[in-house]
Amino acid sequence: MRFKRILLKLSGESLMGEQGYGIDVKRLNEYAQQIKDVAGMGVQIGIVIGGGNIFRGLSGAGKGFDRVKGDQMGMCATVINSLALSSALGAVGQKNRVMTAIRMEPIGEFYNKWKAIEAMEQGEVVIFSAGTGSPYFTTDTGSSLRGIEIEADVMLKGTRVDGIYTADPEKDPTATKFHDITYSEVISRGLKVMDITATAMCMQNDLPIYVFNMDIVGNLQRVLSGEEIGTLVHN
Numbered sequence: 234m235r236f237k238r239i240l241l242k243l244s245g246e247s248l249m250g251e252q253g254y255g256i257d258v259k260r261l262n263e264y265a266q267q268i269k270d271v272a273g274m275g276v277q278i279g280i281v282i283g284g285g286n287i288f289r290g291l292s293g294a295g296k297g298f299d300r301v302k303g304d305q306m307g308m309c310a311t312v313i314n315s316l317a318l319s320s321a322l323g324a325v326g327q328k329n330r331v332m333t334a335i336r337m338e339p340i341g342e343f344y345n346k347w348k349a350i351e352a353m354e355q356g357e358v359v360i361f362s363a364g365t366g367s368p369y370f371t372t373d374t375g376s377s378l379r380g381i382e383i384e385a386d387v388m389l390k391g392t393r394v395d396g397i398y399t400a401d402p403e404k405d406p407t408a409t410k411f412h413d414i415t416y417s418e419v420i421s422r423g424l425k426v427m428d429i430t431a432t433a434m435c436m437q438n439d440l441p442i443y444v445f446n447m448d449i450v451g452n453l454q455r456v457l458s459g460e461e462i463g464t465l466v467h468n
């Protein structure tokens with residue numbers, strides 16, 4: 234096995250599939266099945282899921298929302314997505330629990346590092362919702378933070394592209410893909426992998442990031458089996 238414990242970051246945007254908004258049940262169920270499959274390989278899994286398919290604080294602020302309230306709405310959006318994923322995991326028979334960075338029992342248990350590790354060691358998938366619990370952060374930062382705290386071997390960032398490119402491959406056909414790249418190069422080249430705060434946290438705490446296309450069914454398992462289908466970010 235390549236990694237013993239992973240932090241999987243899923244974007245809220247991917248969850249909307251072809252729909253353009255909300256939760257695409259087909260995509261949700263594909264994610265759940267893929268996660269169950271790798272849990273069955275004995276990998277310990279923590280998950281952070283974004284909320285961009287429902288609400289983003291920054292775009293809310295652009296429309297006149299108070300930024301802090303907008304961010305709180307965004308954090309609630311991540312809780313909605315986390316509950317959806319939890320439900321889908323339950324439906325395929327994968328034991329899991331949702332933890333929240335903000336107290337909201339009984340929707341989820343208040344986040345606790347040791348309880349999370351204990352659950353993962355017993356084969357439960359733990360979904361960390363509500364990001365960091367603070368405004369002005371993102372779920373990228375939330376996943377760096379949780380990944381470091383739970384002592385994950387790697388953060389697997391599931392996106393809709395198959396790695397990191399010199400430019401946006403959806404806009405620039407001459408863009409080429411990196412096999413691996415350093416955190417500082419990601420920052421100095423201004424590559425949009427994660428926001429700078431999240432990247433800097435991973436850099437300072439030596440948490441490698443592996444970017445891959447999670448929307449192709451089977452890819453999560455491929456990554457964990459050692460297939461080099463994405464881009465590794467390291468020191």
Ligand code: UDP
Nearest residue numbers: 245283284285289290304307364365371372
């Ligand atoms: N958010 C926040 N603090 C956090 C994590 C998230 O305020 O620690 C808010 C922020 O408004 C963000 C929204 O939640 O825009 C949704 O998260 P994100 O944009 O990271 O989701 P993604 O883009 O990955 O779908």
